[in-house]
Amino acid sequence: MMPSGSNGPEEARPIRRGRQDGMPDRRESDSRKLLRRLRDTLASKAEGQARLDRIVALIAESMRTEVCSLYLFRDPETLELVATRGLRGEAVGKTRMRLGEGLVGRTARTGQPVNTGNAPAEKGFRYMPETGEEIYSSFLGVPVQRVGEKLGVLVVQSKEARQFSDDEVYGLEVVAMVLAEMSELGSMTAGGEGLRALHTRPMMIRGGSGQEGTAEGHVWLHEPRVVITNPVADDPERELDRIRNAVAQLRVSVDDLLGAEALDKDQRAVLEAYRMFANSRGWLKRMEDDILRGLSAEAAVEKEQSAARARLEQVPDAYLRDRLHDLDDLSNRLLRILTGQGQDTGAEMPPDPVLVARNIGPAELLDYGRRLRGVVLEEGSVGSHAAIVARALAIPLVIHADRITSEALNGDHILVDGDQGIVHLRPDETVAAAFRDKIAMQTEAQKRYAVLRALPAQATCGTTVSLHMNAGLMADLPSLEGSGAEGVGLFRTELQFLIRANVPRRDELVRLYARVMDAAKGRRVAFRTLDIGSDKVLPYMKPQDEPNPAMGWRAIRLGLERPGMLQMQLQALIRAAAGRTLTVMFPFVARMDEFMAARDHFDRVLARERAFGHDVPSRVEVGAMLETPSLAYAPRAFFEATDFISIGGNDLKQFFFAADRENERVRRRYDTLDPAFLAFIRHIVDRCGEAGTPLSFCGEDAGRPIEAVALAAIGLRTLSMRPASIGPVKALLRRVNLDEAREVIDAAVAQGEPTARDALTRYLAALP
Ligand code: PEP
Numbered sequence: 001m002m003p004s005g006s007n008g009p010e011e012a013r014p015i016r017r018g019r020q021d022g023m024p025d026r027r028e029s030d031s032r033k034l035l036r037r038l039r040d041t042l043a044s045k046a047e048g049q050a051r052l053d054r055i056v057a058l059i060a061e062s063m064r065t066e067v068c069s070l071y072l073f074r075d076p077e078t079l080e081l082v083a084t085r086g087l088r089g090e091a092v093g094k095t096r097m098r099l100g101e102g103l104v105g106r107t108a109r110t111g112q113p114v115n116t117g118n119a120p121a122e123k124g125f126r127y128m129p130e131t132g133e134e135i136y137s138s139f140l141g142v143p144v145q146r147v148g149e150k151l152g153v154l155v156v157q158s159k160e161a162r163q164f165s166d167d168e169v170y171g172l173e174v175v176a177m178v179l180a181e182m183s184e185l186g187s188m189t190a191g192g193e194g195l196r197a198l199h200t201r202p203m204m205i206r207g208g209s210g211q212e213g214t215a216e217g218h219v220w221l222h223e224p225r226v227v228i229t230n231p232v233a234d235d236p237e238r239e240l241d242r243i244r245n246a247v248a249q250l251r252v253s254v255d256d257l258l259g260a261e262a263l264d265k266d267q268r269a270v271l272e273a274y275r276m277f278a279n280s281r282g283w284l285k286r287m288e289d290d291i292l293r294g295l296s297a298e299a300a301v302e303k304e305q306s307a308a309r310a311r312l313e314q315v316p317d318a319y320l321r322d323r324l325h326d327l328d329d330l331s332n333r334l335l336r337i338l339t340g341q342g343q344d345t346g347a348e349m350p351p352d353p354v355l356v357a358r359n360i361g362p363a364e365l366l367d368y369g370r371r372l373r374g375v376v377l378e379e380g381s382v383g384s385h386a387a388i389v390a391r392a393l394a395i396p397l398v399i400h401a402d403r404i405t406s407e408a409l410n411g412d413h414i415l416v417d418g419d420q421g422i423v424h425l426r427p428d429e430t431v432a433a434a435f436r437d438k439i440a441m442q443t444e445a446q447k448r449y450a451v452l453r454a455l456p457a458q459a460t461c462g463t464t465v466s467l468h469m470n471a472g473l474m475a476d477l478p479s480l481e482g483s484g485a486e487g488v489g490l491f492r493t494e495l496q497f498l499i500r501a502n503v504p505r506r507d508e509l510v511r512l513y514a515r516v517m518d519a520a521k522g523r524r525v526a527f528r529t530l531d532i533g534s535d536k537v538l539p540y541m542k543p544q545d546e547p548n549p550a551m552g553w554r555a556i557r558l559g560l561e562r563p564g565m566l567q568m569q570l571q572a573l574i575r576a577a578a579g580r581t582l583t584v585m586f587p588f589v590a591r592m593d594e595f596m597a598a599r600d601h602f603d604r605v606l607a608r609e610r611a612f613g614h615d616v617p618s619r620v621e622v623g624a625m626l627e628t629p630s631l632a633y634a635p636r637a638f639f640e641a642t643d644f645i646s647i648g649g650n651d652l653k654q655f656f657f658a659a660d661r662e663n664e665r666v667r668r669r670y671d672t673l674d675p676a677f678l679a680f681i682r683h684i685v686d687r688c689g690e691a692g693t694p695l696s697f698c699g700e701d702a703g704r705p706i707e708a709v710a711l712a713a714i715g716l717r718t719l720s721m722r723p724a725s726i727g728p729v730k731a732l733l734r735r736v737n738l739d740e741a742r743e744v745i746d747a748a749v750a751q752g753e754p755t756a757r758d759a760l761t762r763y764l765a766a767l768p
């Protein structure tokens with residue numbers, strides 16, 4: 001479990017600590033004196049620049065170097081010299097370098113100290129003539145950073161050609177830590193644009209789209225940052241006691257977690273790693289050393305956390321990165337113990353909250369519910385459970401928003417563009433105004449769609465397409481009225497299972513399904529039986545170690561081999577439907593015999609219910625999802641045996657083109673309007689037509705207006721989609737002549753176009 005190599009917590013870093021270097025107490029007390037003087041200076045009323053000048057002078061004196069300079073980030077890519085003792089004063093505000101450029105830039109990029117006795121000979125050295133630094137041979141730069149947040153670089157230089165001792169490096173790192181903390185409190189603001197206090201700059205973060213939609217609001221941090229108000233401590237003995245007690249408490253809490261029953265293999269492995277870190281002597285020892293240098297217990301934890309984060313960015317190995325993440329989490333726990341700051345910081349949720357989190361579980365997201373205007377996650381994925389819930393709640397979601405949790409503060413103004421996967425944090429007024437225009441246009445469009453709500457999706461040629469919605473949670477159902485959907489074409493029953501910590505009981509399911517049918521008020525709801533496995537792993541089920549879960553033991557395959565759960569679910573559906581029509585479909589059927597076996601389970605459960613005198617549905621429809629190409633070539637008897645077929649276009653397309661729907665690299669590579677795919681869908685339309693089997697399409701493509709027109713043009717008469725897509729799809733269908741659209745598609749295919757999209761788009765653009 002213990003990571004080998006240079007990043008483990010036990011690893012003795014090449015820095016000698018105070019007590020081993022021969023001059024322990026003097027160095028430590030010098031360091032403490034310097035930190036106290038820095039603290040007083042930072043707290044003084046002096047003007048920004050005067051204060052910065054005093055800081056560098058103090059450090060140069062204490063380190064006995066001719067030069068001390070502070071560089072801060074002007075923007076995420078550029079560092080600027082903001083104060084110096086020893087270099088030419090004119091260079092302040094002028095000397096700039098890019099991240100990675102020169103030794104200062106290198107220190108900033110790697111987050112690691114650069115220490116050399118012969119700076120000009122160092123690889124990447126860049127000479128800045130305006131500073132007059134050519135006479136200084138030795139150079140020591142340390143990053144000014146706060147839990148992974150790069151703020152700048154602190155440099156000392158001297159004429160004498162010598163490497164700085166490990167002890168000096170360490171001392172300067174401690175000083176840099178205090179500066180980082182103080183800048184967090186806004187004390188380092190010097191007025192100029194480049195020196196604005198942290199967390200005040202506008203930022204745009206480009207992530208990925210998890211759920212479309214736009215929102216404006218204010219940040220609400222799911223896990224608020226711990227605020228440290230005392231980086232420098234006067235009484236090291238007291239701080240040592242505090243850190244030791246806190247670590248002891250942390251160890252107990254990790255042991256308690258490990259003692260809990262019902263941990264699976266992975267949870268246990270993570271906790272074991274936590275325990276190992278929590279018991280690591282190296283980790284505690286480093287923090288004790290930091291305290292002896294004058295840091296408070298909290299600042300010492302953060303200093304180690306910052307160092308771990310900086311290493312995290314450099315580590316390519318996924319396993320080591322995970323372990324460093326563990327260490328990061330553990331540091332957060334320790335900070336919460338030390339500061340007493342729990343989840344509840346007393347802050348008030350803004351009226352227009354945009355939730356910002358590293359990641360969030362589906363149940364937690366549901367707890368926030370529709371109060372949220374938007375959600376921004378640093379991690380997450382398109383298929384994650386949080387994304388599923390955000391979709392159900394129709395909340396715009398941006399995922400992979402790099403560094404958002406360290407950049408955003410509670411209450412920051414934020415714009416979320418879920419369509420483009422972009423976040424604007426603390427936007428300028430011009431950006432905010434443009435964004436508001438976009439929101440206003442969308443609201444306008446929604447109003448237009450609302451007018452269409454009660455009208456049919458009837459094309460100008462007279463053909464009507466029936467539009468249904470996809471759902472999976474109770475939270476979806478209010479959309480049934482609002483969207484104008486005729487029914488629920490796909491109810492993904494597994495979502496209820498995914499958001500809970502344990503298996504729902506049968507009577508709970510009966511109540512839930514009955515509520516869904518009540519809410520549908522007689523409209524058709526097609527309940528799909530559990531589609532678990534693949535990316536949808538239930539929290540309480542042992543995940544199967546499969547090389548390719550999307551093509552593995554999932555959905556109906558699992559249901560048929562472990563029929564207990566399937567039978568329980570069918571029974572719940574039958575009971576819930578008592579006296580009404582019940583529509584059930586089986587996911588991921590690849591062959592006729594799988595459907596027949598599933599149907600057989602259904603028939604037997606139904607017969608048993610009847611025999612026991614329970615109320616049964618007045619009518620049943622049992623269908624199959626067509627999600628694997630093989631099923632399109634099943635015997636005619638299959639099409640005759642099904643009451644209906646629904647094309648699961650997401651899976652069908654991924655298997656048709658062999659392109660993983662979860663893989664960003666390939667998932668958009670193949671067009672739904674590719675002639676081969678269209679021909680394949682036509683084949684399915686024909687087969688259902690021959691057997692007289694009703695056919696629908698319920699993948700994401702059904703909700704994209706151009707795709708929806710193409711599907712309708714080649715013969716689909718029922719489409720099921722996200723509720724928010726019904727308006728745009730209906731609005732377009734009502735303007736289209738489907739016979740013409742089919743001719744356009746046929747002509748493009750006949751001409752050998754790689755996709756019919758361009759031709760169809762041109763045709764649609766020219767519509768009156
Ligand atoms: C599909 O595959 O198209 C489908 C509707 O099912 P899911 O997205 O839940 O796999």
Ligand code: MG
Pocket residue numbers: 627648650651
């Ligand atoms: Mg599917």
